Amino acid sequence: MRSPQRTRLALLFGGVSEEHIVSLQSAAAVLRALNQERWDVCLVGISPEGRFLNEEDSAALLEGRSCKGPGGLPFLPEGTECVFPVLHGPGGEDGTLQGWLELCDIPFVGSGTLGSALAMDKSVAKRVMRDAGIEVVSWTEIRHRDYLADKEIVLSHLVDDRGLPCFVKPACQGSSVGITRVETEEELRASLDHAFSFGEWVLVEPALNAKELEIAVLGGPEPFATAPGEVQPEEWYDFSSKYENGTTELVVPAEDLQPQMIEGMQEIALRAFDVLRLSGMARVDFFIGKKTGRLVVNEVNTIPGFTSISMYPKLMEHSGIGFSELCDRLIEEALSRKDSPEESLPSHLQAEYGTA
Ligand SMILES: Nc1ncnc2c1ncn2[C@@H]1O[C@H](COP(=O)(O)OP(=O)(O)O)[C@@H](O)[C@H]1O
Ligand SMILES: [Mg+2]
Secondary structure, X not given: OOOOOOEEEEEEEEOOOOOHHHHHHHHHHHHHHOOOOOEEEEEEEEOOOOOEOOHHHHHHHHHOOOOOOOOEOOOOOOOOOEEEEEOOOOOOOOOHHHHHHHHHOOOEOOOOHHHHHHHHOHHHHHHHHHHOOOOEOOOEEEEHHHHHHOHHHHHHHHHHHHOOOEEEEEOOOOOOOOOEEEOOHHHHXXXXXXXXXXXXXXXXXXXXXXEEEEXXXXXXXXXXXXXXXXXXXXXXXXXXXXXXOOOOEEEOOOOOOOHHHHHHHHHHHHHHHHHOOOOOEEEEEEEEEOOOOOEEEEEEEOOOOOOOOOHHHHHHHHOXXXXXXXXXXXXXXXXXXXXXXXXXXXXXXXXXXXXO
């Protein structure tokens, strides 16, 4: 039964992206952390085919059991007052879902359509940050049709511009999906074909010899940036070292950083949060050159990993905000953002775009 004291919260998870499984892990951790006395949680699973599942099948998806039905078009359970999208990658973190939620006029955790879309495309996000004076990893962007038009010329330009070793990445993926560390020209060819299988645009960057540092940002009237944490993968932070083989160490807080460097990173993280038009939360990822000491931003994630061992909740916990309180604050922030006048829909539209 619905309790009048509780706010009805739809937890969205799964989805069509390559990060479906990661989303299930994140959502399970968020569900465990949510204070059931405050939040009347309803589960909305999205199948890998993009179908929205009913309550029973949503629970089955989350628990790794098989679903009875194929599900249907996007919907929210009756009475939903707020949505917590715990979805990673395309179709969940890239602004498409956020656009739908904005049309439904329902408050939701995290960034809106514009910020989500900007941050999802690594190349566009870097242009926006660079324009705001933020140093980012240098890169070349390539469009699939230009690559197909003259592969040999593109390959030789890439080797001249970026050198080897380099990193090849699809513009719009996460969790290291489609990314290759390339040592030779032959590998470059194969890795470009692989990266283009995920989308039209691909980035090539020089492989940096750098430490990887991450800062968590919590939005609100005065967004707050945590101390940095360090990711220490055995080689580079690929999909299996992120989620499968447990070989990566997360050091929170990062060690051996001068206070001035930490402050500088926090300022950059907050600036990136603003210029990319983000809200709610973000994780801003940096590299610091091991020899050069040069600080650059790698990327910004608008729905960072939320498993209990993920960096975002760990950084917040180190700042005194435990997982459960973190969820409270994210939802409260979403609800209060909805109350601010510039965010709300005109009243004639509010009547038309209700929840299902
Ligand atoms: N230019 C680079 N130099 C060195 N390592 C890199 C570079 N780009 C990416 N990496 C490695 O690949 C990982 C994944 O790349 P990233 O750009 O963060 O994509 P994703 O969105 O999939 O996390 C990084 O965490 C890092 O370990
Ligand atoms: Mg990353």
